[in-house]
Amino acid sequence: MPSQKPSICPANATHSEDPYKYQCGFGNHHVTEAIPGVLPPCGTNLPQKCRYGLYAEQLNGTPFISPRNMASSVWMYRGKPAAAHHPPVKIGGGDHIESCFLSINSNATFTPLSYTWGPLKSDQSLASTAGPAVTFVQGLKTIGGHGDATLKEGLAVHQYAFDTDMHQQAFSNHDGELLLIPQHGTLDIKTELGNLRVKPEFIVVLPPGIRFSVNIVRALESPMSKIKATGYALEVFGTRFTLPDLGVLGANGLAHPRDFEYPMARFDHDAEDDGRPFCVTIKLAGRLFSYTQPHTPFDVVAWNGKYAPYRYDLSRxxxxxxxxxxxxxxxxxxxxxxxxxxxxxxxxxxxxxxxxxxxxxxxxxxxxxxxxxxxxxxxxxxxxxxxxxxxxxxxxxxxxxxxxxxxxxxxxxxxxxxxxxxxxxxxxxxxxxxxxxxxxxxxxxxxxxxxxxxERPGIWDSMKNHFAHHLQEANACLSGSHGQQTLTPPKSPDGRMLIDTNL
Incomplete structure (x- = not known):
């Protein structure tokens, strides 16, 4: 169901192809409702009875005793509480996902070598319908990292490539905050707090614990076409992304807070007799678990708080x-x-x-x-x-x-x-x-x-020693300054001067 029509965020005015509306302001305490009057009156977050029979639920992203300037949470008013699901079970499919980069993990190695990797391709080609379908979760591959998610210190770097939408599926990352950088393919991300359209040259940040689905925007004239999405992901453990201090730059420069866009409340509605199971996948300590529930997790009709996903247009x-x-x-x-x-x-x-x-x-x-x-x-x-x-x-x-x-x-x-x-x-x-x-x-x-x-062998072999051609000039300078040091060209074992004459 579409959200209540808000005043259009000025930062969003140029994105006419985007069907969603946003709230602006990095780190603000945002307030949004898809149906007017759902939010409790000011002064309370937990009424004895929520309007329309909704359930109040809070998600905390920081410990209760955190300083106020660091505290982050969100109150949601939803169709059914998130606790209404079947017990989680461990699943496969996460063999290429890592969250521990300590020496005890034999799958992670520290090396001084330089590496370059080409683009990561989906298991399905753009034109072929053969082969297994790959969702965002299945297409996530870890390149490397530092620290350990269970210690709440460190990070992981991933590439992703997928070609299939997450139908009746959601993902919840319990290890860290996830920054996605699309390189090919526009993402349509549905979260509990609303939807975000994220195309290449945008980024999106998804806090831990927020449930979301990642789908691919396809052309209206060919909705079944095989389109892949590729990009990068940066995941941080035990901390969250924030704007850098500007120091002597003052009040302006770099990324402006007003250009960060947060979703408006938007919800799906389940009929009581629908009966279609919804599968939610969890990433915990780098391992995947899943549980099912007979209702959508995207049933939040209103919310208020600071703990929410957001996107940013890099061109700004x-x-x-x-x-x-x-x-x-x-x-x-x-x-x-x-x-x-x-x-x-x-x-x-x-x-x-x-x-x-x-x-x-x-x-x-x-x-x-x-x-x-x-x-x-x-x-x-x-x-x-x-x-x-x-x-x-x-x-x-x-x-x-x-x-x-x-x-x-x-x-x-x-x-x-x-x-x-x-x-x-x-x-x-x-x-x-x-x-x-x-x-x-x-x-x-x-x-x-x-x-x-x-790295290509011999790439540095062409480096020249220009200084060797200026020894006479340098000696004259040393003599003129009453220095005692005398510079001589290097010699090979057979006594030849090692000066490159091809300079």
Missing amino acids: FCHLTANTDQLDPTSYCVLTAPSKGPGMSLVDFCIFGDKWAVSRNTLRIPYYHRNIATELCGVIRGQYPGSVRPLEAGGLSFEQSYMPHGETYEAHRKASEAANDPVKLGGSLFFMFNVSSHLALTRWATEEHPDIRL
Whole structure:
């Protein structure tokens, strides 16, 4: 049943193809009802009797004693309480899902090697009707992670690919908060609190414990066409995504709070004699369980609170630029998840889209560096601008913490000689997971992924030692400054000077 007509959120005005309406404002206490008058009067959340015979139910996302600025919960008024279901049973199908990345898990390994993975394809081709159907839950594959969901500390990185809607099914992730990044295929996500339309170049965040279904938007003229959806997922344990502090930037910049959109209340209605079972799958400690119930879980007629899913249009991100030098990747941070360590994030989600490059007397390509953070990059649209790895749209790259990396010699030399004129960078959209720790890769990622691309052998062999050609100049400088050091060119065992003459 459609929700009550709200005032249109200005941030949603440009998405005319979206059938849903939204509430705006990151972290707000939202209030919405699909039928006027369902919410209890102000001053109470738990009336003795709810209107229309509905049941009041609360979902808490934080402990009761959490500070008020961190507390997050939602009150729902629904057809039947969520407790009305049959006992859960353990099921298969989650062999490629991991939530523990400690050394005790033989399926997760820490490695200093660089990896690149190609796009993950669904088990069904776009044109074929043969083969098993794959839902969102079945198409979720873990690349790697850190920590352990049962310790409420860490994260997991996944790719997904599926081609089938979740008919009469729902999913509830009890391990952590899930950020989805569609790369191909528009998602229609039905949650207990309302619906969200999420196309590529959008993201959606789904809090733990919220039940939802993920379906694919298909063309009206061919609703039965075989369309797949692929993308990425970042899951955080024991923490939640929030906006980064702006510091000296002040009140404005990066992702604006008003651009985050939350669903309006919207419900399905079950006839008492329907009799069709609804299957709900749970992910708990990386294992899958399921239970059935004779009614829909999407029967919330009204709700109010802060604990809710939301989406964000990445094209609205406010990119920063600099007149000299380079800004760190976290200056492109959309969302961050704080860790338990003071002043340190668990992971930052950074986006790189259209912007102007205006820095003068500056090397504009990524410089050579080593980093406490592990970097994973993915491409949503266009060509990846890096020169070292063959990363394409739908693929993912991995660079372990403290491992040195940068661009090839050829790319570095070209950028060193390029004009520093202002230029607009565009045509691509890619992201980075900036993880403040080591990251373990799963056995599936290192051995079973259908498209594993290791770093090309010899890619750094063309690197030149330019300094060796300037030793005479450097010695003159040292002599002029009364220095005692004398620089000599390196020699091979047979006494030859090791200076590259092809510079």
